Amino acid sequence: MTQHIDPEFLVAYVDGQLEQSETARVEAALAGDPEARETVRRLRESAELLRSAFNEPLNAPVPARVLEAIHTTSAERAGRSGAWRNPWPVALAASIAMLIVGLGGGLLLVDYRVEQEIARLHAVGQADQQVREAALFQALEKHASGEAVAWRNPDSGKTGEITPVRTFKNRGGRWCREYTAMEALDGDTEVRRAIACRAPEGQWKTRLVLISDS
Structure with missing residues (x-):
């Protein structure tokens, strides 16, 4: 990281x-x-x-x-x-x-x-954070692996895309999903690969993030 x-x-x-x-x-x-x-x-x-x-x-x-x-x-x-x-x-x-x-x-x-x-x-x-988190929840909660969810904040001009990659259970028995997150602004693009697990209250919490600068 x-x-x-x-x-x-x-x-x-x-x-x-x-x-x-x-x-x-x-x-x-x-x-x-x-x-x-x-x-x-x-x-x-x-x-x-x-x-x-x-x-x-x-x-x-x-x-x-x-x-x-x-x-x-x-x-x-x-x-x-x-x-x-x-x-x-x-x-x-x-x-x-x-x-x-x-x-x-x-x-x-x-x-x-x-x-x-x-x-x-x-x-x-x-x-940006609010729009990003809404897209992340929608992607992980409602979309199959490989289906991208796009988001955009018109105030900042930033755009992004969340794509689930795979789904699995961790050692504690909780559902987790690996996903990629792309964000772009004025030609500057960043791609991340991360893992989020579903908390008991229903929220997806990111546990690991790897950043690949583009």
């Missing part, structure tokens, strides 16, 4: 707030994690944009390039399911907000705008 470095460690790393030993561990982990390296690049880029914004009048609108950097950092990772990966979209947006606060109280107005953007992205992510 794909693993990621804690976003908070990446923020501290970019800020130079880690101890030498912690810095060495993060750099060693970065060597094997292209996604985290890209995150570090974006955090540094965002910090530089925010420093430049600090020099602009406080009553001026938040520079478009600042909001664009925040949105790009969050939305690109939001294209991948938050249910399966670490919560990169919200965590990274929050991390950027932390960087803003660190630059001085003069950017409180910018911080407020960032909080609004974080809330919006969080709401979109929750909507």
Whole structure:
């Protein structure tokens, strides 16, 4: 299963707030994690944009390039399911907000705008999750193996497809189903293979997830 470095460690790393030993561990982990390296690049880029914004009048609108950097950092990772990966979209947006606060109280107005953007992205992510879970339940509860159930969230533009693969009983006697889950957004596609088992209350709970980046 794909693993990621804690976003908070990446923020501290970019800020130079880690101890030498912690810095060495993060750099060693970065060597094997292209996604985290890209995150570090974006955090540094965002910090530089925010420093430049600090020099602009406080009553001026938040520079478009600042909001664009925040949105790009969050939305690109939001294209991948938050249910399966670490919560990169919200965590990274929050991390950027932390960087803003660190630059001085003069950017409180910018911080407020960032909080609004974080809330919006969080709401979109929750909507994705609700649509995804509804499709998953329908696929596992009502469809035979090989029959795909498609879903789409018009607010985010994300689409997906759940396809049961096989059905079996686990050692505890509960019914389980292996399935594949495909999600796509703006040409970025992710495919997962997972196993879910039916709980006594009737809900399907995913027990194992393997991620295959496409």
